[in-house]
Amino acid sequence: xxxxxxxxxxxxxxxxxxxxxxxxxxxxxxxxxxxxxxxxxxxxxxxxxxxxxxxxxxxxxxxxxxxxxxxxxxxxxxxxxxxxxxxxxxxxxxxxxxxxxxxxxxxxxxxxxxxxxxxxxxxxxxxxxxxxxxxxxxxxxxxxxxxxxxxxxxxxxxxxxxxxxxxxxxxxxxxxxxxxxxxxxxxxxxxxxxxxxxxxxxxxxxxxxxxxxxxxxxxxxxxxxxxxxxxxxxxxxxxxxxxxxxxxxxxxxxxxxxxxxxxxxxxxxxxxxxxxxxxxxxxxxxxxxxxxxxxxxxxxxxxxxxxxxxxxxxxxxxxxxxxxxxxxxxxxxxxxxxxxxxxxxxxxxxxxxxxxxxxxxxxxxxxxxxxxxxxxxxxxxxxxxxxxxxxxxxxxxxxxxxxxxxxxxxxxxxxx
Amino acid sequence: xxxxxxxxxxxxxxxxxxxxxxxxxxxxxxxxxxxxxxxxxxxxxxxxxxxxxxxxxxxxxxxxxxxxxxxxxxxxxxxxxxxxxxxxxxxxxxxxxxxxxxxxxxxxxxxxxxxxxxxxxxxxxxxxxxxxxxxxxxxxxxxxxxxxxxxxxxxxxxxxxxxxxxxxxxxxxxxxxxxxxxxxxxxxxxxxxxxxxxxxxxxxxxxxxxxxxxxxxxxxxxxxxxxxxxxxxxxxxxxxxxxxxxxxxxxxxxxxxxxxxxxxxxxxxxxxxxxxxxxxxxxxxxxxxxxxxxxxxxxxxxxxxxxxxxxxxxxxxxxxxxxxxxxxxxxx
Numbered sequence: 133x134x135x136x137x138x139x140x141x142x143x144x145x146x147x148x149x150x151x152x153x154x155x156x157x158x159x160x161x162x163x164x165x166x167x168x169x170x171x172x173x174x175x176x177x178x179x180x181x182x183x184x185x186x187x188x189x190x191x192x193x194x195x196x197x198x199x200x201x202x203x204x205x206x207x208x209x210x211x212x213x214x215x216x217x218x219x220x221x222x223x224x225x226x227x228x229x230x231x232x233x234x235x236x237x238x239x240x241x242x243x244x245x246x247x248x249x250x251x252x253x254x255x256x257x258x259x260x261x262x263x264x265x266x267x268x269x270x271x272x273x274x275x276x277x278x279x280x281x282x283x284x285x286x287x288x289x290x291x292x293x294x295x296x297x298x299x300x301x302x303x304x305x306x307x308x309x310x311x312x313x314x315x316x317x318x319x320x321x322x323x324x325x326x327x328x329x330x331x332x333x334x335x336x337x338x339x340x341x342x343x344x345x346x347x348x349x350x351x352x353x354x355x356x357x358x359x360x361x362x363x364x365x366x367x368x369x370x371x372x373x374x375x376x377x378x379x380x381x382x383x384x385x386x387x388x389x390x391x392x393x394x395x396x397x398x399x400x401x402x403x404x405x406x407x408x409x410x411x412x413x414x415x416x417x418x419x420x421x422x423x424x425x426x427x428x429x430x431x432x433x434x435x436x437x438x439x440x441x442x443x444x445x446x447x448x449x450x451x452x453x454x455x456x457x458x459x460x461x462x463x464x465x466x467x468x469x470x471x472x473x474x475x476x477x478x479x480x481x482x483x484x485x486x487x488x489x490x491x492x493x494x495x496x497x498x499x500x501x502x503x504x505x506x507x508x509x510x511x512x513x514x515x516x517x518x519x520x521x522x523x524x525x526x527x528x529x530x531x532x533x534x535x536x537x538x539x540x541x542x543x544x545x546x547x548x
Numbered sequence: 549x550x551x552x553x554x555x556x557x558x559x560x561x562x563x564x565x566x567x568x569x570x571x572x573x574x575x576x577x578x579x580x581x582x583x584x585x586x587x588x589x590x591x592x593x594x595x596x597x598x599x600x601x602x603x604x605x606x607x608x609x610x611x612x613x614x615x616x617x618x619x620x621x622x623x624x625x626x627x628x629x630x631x632x633x634x635x636x637x638x639x640x641x642x643x644x645x646x647x648x649x650x651x652x653x654x655x656x657x658x659x660x661x662x663x664x665x666x667x668x669x670x671x672x673x674x675x676x677x678x679x680x681x682x683x684x685x686x687x688x689x690x691x692x693x694x695x696x697x698x699x700x701x702x703x704x705x706x707x708x709x710x711x712x713x714x715x716x717x718x719x720x721x722x723x724x725x726x727x728x729x730x731x732x733x734x735x736x737x738x739x740x741x742x743x744x745x746x747x748x749x750x751x752x753x754x755x756x757x758x759x760x761x762x763x764x765x766x767x768x769x770x771x772x773x774x775x776x777x778x779x780x781x782x783x784x785x786x787x788x789x790x791x792x793x794x795x796x797x798x799x800x801x802x803x804x805x806x807x808x809x810x811x812x813x814x815x816x817x818x819x820x821x822x823x824x825x826x827x828x829x830x831x832x833x834x835x836x837x838x839x840x841x842x843x844x845x846x847x848x849x850x851x852x853x854x855x856x857x858x859x860x861x862x863x864x865x866x867x868x869x870x871x872x873x874x875x876x877x878x879x880x
Contacts, residue, residue: 250840262592284590352693353674358841394826400696401825415674415695532590539842547826548612548833 205237208467211245211256211272213454216323218487228483232474238467245269249278257459261287266461271468273454277361279319280312280529282457289458291317295469298476302495306521307453311376311529319455320472321493326516326524327362327450330411330421330430333439342370342445344418346389351398354418355407356390360542361527363390363402365450366420375450375525383538391545402546411440423513424490442513444520451524453493489514583849593845601850609834609851613858616830618762619698620814623705625755627713627809628802630706635717635801636794639724653714661708665822668704669695672823696825699763704819712808720801724794732789740791744782752778803870811859831855 246252260267300316365375367386410416426442478496485492502509587593638649672694682688756774760767817832838848
């Protein structure tokens with residue numbers, strides 16, 4: 133979701149929820165790989181060369197046209213974010229992908245190529261898709277608003293749900309019929325995350341209200357997110373608006389509300405994923421934070437005088453989702469659909485969930501985990517409770533003009 | 549043979565020129581064309597030659613340009629103040645440790661720019677190495693901080709570009725003919741008094757006041773302290789030989805070093821992003837956000853050109869004032 137590239141601003145993503153690498157190291161690692169780090173799945177010939185080698189391509193094309201691909205084998209070029217799928221103990225293979233290959237004969241070229249929505253869009257999608265050429269990817273994972281943009285551009289294939297008996301059948305109901313995907317056949321949610329209050333409870337005591345983000349008591353010890361939809365979304369909720377139906381006036385009011393805190397210097401910085409480091413180092417004790425980070429990155433390394441917590445504000449918080457989508461002209465569409473179907477099997481989703489620690493969109497995964505690993509199954513950050521659901525808001529789809537003018541308005545209040 | 553000789557300079561120039569054409573001139577022209585697009589990422593862009601964007605960019609973002617010039621200029625001055633004594637010491641007193649000392653100046657460059665800047669976040673942390681003990685001792689209030697302030701941004705830039713200042717100064721100072729200094733002494737050049745006292749005092753006061761003003765602090769007390777320190781340095785450390793011989797001969801290094809520091813410093817965005825707060829972002833941050841966050845490529849390109857032009861004008865004026873000709877090689 134972070135739009136920033138170069139590195140610095142790390143993408144908000146979970147560089148490695150739950151693994152040994154923690155905050156700072158993860159930050160550096162991400163610095164090193166962002167931007168240019170993406171390895172194209174295709175043969176080296178440049179962006180327009182379709183991936184896959186001759187033999188596989190024949191089979192794949194076949195499969196794509198005569199879906200369902202059943203067990204036809206072939207290939208799947210899958211671009212995802214770092215730390216977003218299970219790995220085995222020595223970090224070399226992805227057990228779930230191996231299982232998929234075993235079951236279907238499809239060879240998966242899994243690349244952690246998406247470092248940031250905007251960068252991935254610019255580097256991997258834009259130049260080819262606008263010329264009606266295949267992007268080289270069969271399945272990519274991008275955030276809601278990027279899906280909305282891709283839909284607007286007409287750059288997505290429709291998922292043929294006849295090929296995916298588990299999708300949307302096993303998709304949790306709240307994800308169905310989203311504004312950019314009314315028929316639930318363009319985007320299959322991969323993971324969701326919540327944006328709420330991250331805080332060091334030893335310094336702040338328990339917190340549960342968005343008012344804290346305007347509380348002068350925490351002046352200079354608080355960060356907002358550089359992600360427009362998160363920061364503006366929380367400000368809007370604080371003012372009593374629904375991010376789902378935000379009007380221009382409400383947007384302006386939310387920006388003005390943010391500006392108040394910035395001008396009063398209550399806000400120390402607007403940060404991307406690096407807020408994790410600022411919190412870990414103790415400079416920041418309250419932050420607009422993503423649910424999985426506190427869980428996966430902050431808590432494991434906290435010092436004795438720290439107690440990191442994440443709370444969904446009582447007024448409400450933001451929910452965002454990263455989705456699997458099939459770029460237009462994908463060579464192996466049938467294989468991509470098979471994977472979607474595979475992921476939407478509760479057991480498989482549960483395996484991934486046990487490792488990833490974000491919010492799972494697949495029905496039945498929770499039951500599997502409750503039996504296997506009740507700690508995860510009962511974790512409200514992974515499986516939000518019924519009481520939380522109505523509090524979770526999603527930022528509405530924006531028009532092309534709004535995307536630009538709102539981005540500008542947010543930028544100017546953020547200081548750049 | 550004679551023909552080849554005549555061609556030789558061009559042949560030698562060719563690789564460099566080609567490189568510049570391919571990786572500087574061509575992208576620059578491209579970017580200029582992009583700046584004259586109209587549209588957005590969804591609906592596509594059209595080449596409309598909308599020159600109005602330059603006026604719009606300038607009128608909207610001039611405060612960022614001014615701020616960047618102030619931070620960059622201040623960092624350049626600070627780098628000079630730190631780098632000159634350093635280069636002088638290495639050149640004149642380094643002895644057999646010269647190479648080791650030079651290596652130490654460059655050593656930070658073995659680490660990535662980003663890492664070096666990030667490490668400042670650790671050093672300057674609110675309760676970190678520097679501030680922690682001072683706060684514990686009660687010298688600073690609990691709310692005092694350096695990170696996420698303009699001071700941290702300027703300090704970060706100064707640190708990151710210090711070697712760019714130090715090395716040219718060293719090269720210039722190293723070339724100073726020691727016999728000239730001996731001759732000066734023979735001709736009764738002694739301590740620079742009272743000139744050093746007066747000049748040092750004024751310079752110190754102005755410099756420190758400038759730092760305070762740009763960092764939005766009250767300049768009075770610091771200016772007095774700076775003035776006293778400057779006067780002391782001028783009185784006791786500066787000789788007439790230095791003022792009349794060493795310093796003038798090192799001006800070419802001052803010129804080169806200040807340009808090498810100032811130009812990248814003005815366009816820097818890493819320091820402001822990592823060490824600054826929302827009120828201390830620089831023009832580089834605006835351009836970066838335009839390119840990557842808002843995907844407003846035309847404005848991002850236009851701002852890049854405006855920045856380039858602004859720096860060019862600034863440098864030309866500077867060159868005019870210092871009088872480059874005799875500095876950049878005319879001397880030999």
